Amino acid sequence: MDLRIAAVQMMVTDDKNKNLKTAARAIARLAGQGADLIVLPEMFLCPYQTDLFHTYAESADGQAVQLLSSLAARHQVWLVAGSIPERDTAGLVYNTSFVLDRSGHPVAHHRKAHLFDVDIKGGQYFKESDTLAPGQTATVFATEFGPIGLCICYDFRFPELARRMVLDGAKLILVPGAFNQTTGPAHWEVLFRSRAIDNQVFTLGCAPARNPDTTYQSWGHSILAGPWGNVIRQLSQSPGSFLETIDLGLVDKVRRELPLLLHRRPEIY
């Protein structure tokens, strides 16, 4: 069954309502073009800045998720709502991706499980764990197209997590993510290709557009790779979107020809 999948590489500002409107406009447009599933970028609600996450945080039934839910229902489209800072009842804040089905029901969510703490000489300094709490699970959700895996940005650097999602059935892995101007050119594309090759799945990364006014500058380059590791589509750093038709059945074909998952030797690892 064909899946028409879209990614929205939007410009994220410090104005929450403006960001929600930008997302809403893109969702309406892509749903109008026939999208079945639309992915938004990591932290599309606010600048990617650790000291702002608590200010912008919302609960799982807050204004942002309610609006996204109504958009999914109105357009009858699957919505993987990038990520937002989510405050739980204990006051902890997570980097969370909510999944709304075609009726707008929140059927799954993923809390970023690996927090990005990095200090590259002459490059990027960033410490998410200053203000965020980590998630505790891998996430795979069921759709009419088959099971889909979901993780956020730095999560995707860990081959074990991708493998876990795949062994749990994922044929497509969605990654709202914001690599930066250091890690992006060095690692972004090769990671989406290699996870696709190793696991024989489709992989999709959806990033914010580069915003020159922010301290953390996203690499953009939202990407879709096929289960043979080919890049199907990749954007630049500018605002934009893509809509592509993929067949998850191709995953089964590639796995029949080169049965990597059957050839694993867990007793050795």
Added chain:
Amino acid sequence: MDLRIAAVQMMVTDDKNKNLKTAARAIARLAGQGADLIVLPEMFLCPYQTDLFHTYAESADGQAVQLLSSLAARHQVWLVAGSIPERDTAGLVYNTSFVLDRSGHPVAHHRKAHLFDVDIKGGQYFKESDTLAPGQTATVFATEFGPIGLCICYDFRFPELARRMVLDGAKLILVPGAFNQTTGPAHWEVLFRSRAIDNQVFTLGCAPARNPDTTYQSWGHSILAGPWGNVIRQLSQSPGSFLETIDLGLVDKVRRELPLLLHRRPEIY
């Protein structure tokens, strides 16, 4: 401490003695240029053809390993002797890489643990398990430069095995391998880069040169990648070699800046 590492992308023929002479000449030349460690290609002793492995097979103390041992000792160089078909005392044949230290002592060996059985529509058909038995362990050996991991070709497609070697201390992973004209252009470079990125290690692949007269045509492209995922050196498909100086201390630096191995969440996988 600097490690001067070399790879020999030699033309492999159906004449075992000729292949040994080709290897011996390259070893003498590279050792003369100051190499500390020299890697030969997968199945450098015979054509990469399942129905020939039993014919060419030797025991671990056979003529080929004895010659390689004397070469290592004469040139006082580490030798990772690609791989040869190895017959054990029970008559089983393995795809085995022998490691000789600077005194010529066989200090380690790796038996290919994942056998390459593949049937790509319009592409490659190959079934190693028709004639080979699989190894049962991951392999890391100690050197004066630090621990080095070793696996063979198809083994390297499994991210779990690379991770195992790295958790066992490897800062460099050596991979005698022969991808083909289908899988080579699609996957070879991205795998060496991504294993390096995920594990923050050096990776080195050493392949036979393309031989147009053989049924299985090697992709060549022997490669060395650094722990940031950069390609340090890559050959074409023609016979050749490279000698590069690397510092395994760079592994520690990259791991300090981006502590991927510390950020793993095994309880989630």
